[in-house]
Amino acid sequence: MSIAATQETxxxxxxxxxxxxxxxxxxxxxxxxxxxVEGEISNLAIPSSGHWYFTLKDSQAQIRxxxxxxxxxxxxxxxxxxxxxxxxxxxxxYEGRGDYQLVVDFMEESGDGALRRAFEQLxxxxxxxxxxxxxxxxxIPSGLQHIAIIxxxxxxxxxxxxTVLKRRFPALEVTIIPSAVQGKEAPAQxxxxxxxxNSGIGDWQAVLxxxxxxxxxxxxxxxxxxxxxxxxxxxxxxxxxxxxxxxxTIADLVADLRAATPSAAAELLSxxxxxxxxxFQGYQQIFHDIIATQLQRHQERLQWLQKxxxxxxxxxxxxxxxxDDIELRLQQAxxxxxxxxxxxxxxxxxxxxxxxxxxxxxxxxxxxxxQQQSLSKTIQHLLPNYQQKLVNLVQRLQTLSPLATLERGYxxxxxxxxxxxxxxxxIPGDQITARLSDGExxxxxxxxxxxxx
Numbered sequence: 001m002s003i004a005a006t007q008e009t010x011x012x013x014x015x016x017x018x019x020x021x022x023x024x025x026x027x028x029x030x031x032x033x034x035x036x037v038e039g040e041i042s043n044l045a046i047p048s049s050g051h052w053y054f055t056l057k058d059s060q061a062q063i064r065x066x067x068x069x070x071x072x073x074x075x076x077x078x079x080x081x082x083x084x085x086x087x088x089x090x091x092x093x094y095e096g097r098g099d100y101q102l103v104v105d106f107m108e109e110s111g112d113g114a115l116r117r118a119f120e121q122l123x124x125x126x127x128x129x130x131x132x133x134x135x136x137x138x139x140i141p142s143g144l145q146h147i148a149i150i151x152x153x154x155x156x157x158x159x160x161x162x163t164v165l166k167r168r169f170p171a172l173e174v175t176i177i178p179s180a181v182q183g184k185e186a187p188a189q190x191x192x193x194x195x196x197x198n199s200g201i202g203d204w205q206a207v208l209x210x211x212x213x214x215x216x217x218x219x220x221x222x223x224x225x226x227x228x229x230x231x232x233x234x235x236x237x238x239x240x241x242x243x244x245x246x247x248x249t250i251a252d253l254v255a256d257l258r259a260a261t262p263s264a265a266a267e268l269l270s271x272x273x274x275x276x277x278x279x280f281q282g283y284q285q286i287f288h289d290i291i292a293t294q295l296q297r298h299q300e301r302l303q304w305l306q307k308x309x310x311x312x313x314x315x316x317x318x319x320x321x322x323x324d325d326i327e328l329r330l331q332q333a334x335x336x337x338x339x340x341x342x343x344x345x346x347x348x349x350x351x352x353x354x355x356x357x358x359x360x361x362x363x364x365x366x367x368x369x370x371q372q373q374s375l376s377k378t379i380q381h382l383l384p385n386y387q388q389k390l391v392n393l394v395q396r397l398q399t400l401s402p403l404a405t406l407e408r409g410y411x412x413x414x415x416x417x418x419x420x421x422x423x424x425x426x427i428p429g430d431q432i433t434a435r436l437s438d439g440e441x442x443x444x445x446x447x448x449x450x451x452x453x
Contacts, residue, residue, distance in 0.1 A: 212243070
């Protein structure tokens with residue numbers, strides 16, 4: 001059989017490119033439904049759709065990755081090129097280009113990146129709870145005499161601290177409370193040591209929490225949340241000196257005072273004996289000058305008092321003379337006071353006599369007698385005049401009296417007690433009364449006649 005005849009009878013399963021890619025995609029998705037991959041992000045692209053497209057690589061290979069918006073928005077961070085991450089996803093194939101890719105549904109930072117992310121999250125949580133508030137910081141007492149140091153007894157940090165304290169102020173008493181400062185057991189031991197420092201078994205005035213430098217992972221024991229709350233609840237002020245100046249831990253932020261390094265903490269907590277000695281000498285000189293000035297002032301006063309001192313006999317004579325002078329002045333004052341009181345007595349007696357009832361009655365009797373005599377004289381003088389006036393008035397009254405007119409033959413006519421002056425005021429038949437000098441007449445009008453004018 002020829003080769004051509006064999007090819008004609010062979011069954012061919014011909015696939016399109018799309019069908020091939022679909023089969024490959026299904027095969028990959030079934031075989032690698034969920035995988036965890038660690039690598040470094042590069043070529044990160046975030047279009048307007050919100051999806052993330054990037055390459056995940058290590059030192060020898062790389063793979064295309066996609067993380068869709070529905071998944072990446074659940075993360076608490078946005079990665080950058082160079083970020084080391086740990087991702088979870090399924091292997092698939094982008095059929096449009098035939099590209100093999102990893103579809104990511106979860107991502108977290110790995111290594112230092114993950115620790116840094118956890119640190120920032122805890123930092124935000126504790127800040128919101130008020131553990132970093134300045135008003136909650138306890139003051140560090142000045143002139144410390146005894147402190148507790150929580151650290152590894154074999155580490156470089158305690159050697160640095162003790163060296164500085166020995167140089168600056170050897171009198172400062174130090175008690176080391178040993179604790180692990182690195183590893184899984186370190187947070188629990190640090191918490192136990194801090195509680196021991198606050199138990200009251202020692203006369204410590206402050207607590208130094210310290211260790212030397214290291215990576216973020218090495219210092220991670222000082223980023224423990226429970227340790228942060230124990231530091232906050234500490235009765236003693238807590239000073240934190242963890243790592244180098246650029247290293248910041250949660251313990252540094254919660255503590256009452258943060259020192260850049262263990263040596264810097266020792267500088268802050270100790271007095272400088274050279275400076276104290278200089279101050280002592282300065283105060284000594286000040287006290288010497290004050291005492292010398294006071295002594296000189298007292299000596300000058302003593303000399304002045306010595307010059308003023310006199311013989312006791314002379315002082316007694318002066319006092320006797322002063323006593324005689326006082327006696328004379330007292331006698332004069334007594335005589336003057338006696339005369340003054342005697343004058344006041346005479347004045348009061350005279351006032352009493354003036355206010356005596358007998359004297360007052362006598363004066364009133366004299367005044368009454370005088371007034372009676374004056375009244376009698378006035379009556380005797382005025383009586384003849386008034387008698388003559390009375391006679392004149394009687395004569396005038398008699399002249400003007402209507403009775404005198406009636407005695408001459410006239411009468412007063414009345415009607416209803418009203419005097420009738422004209423004939424028009426009555427009519428025939430009216431009853432009228434005629435008043436005469438010796439009585440009245442009751443009359444009736446018969447006629448009236450008017451006088452012709």
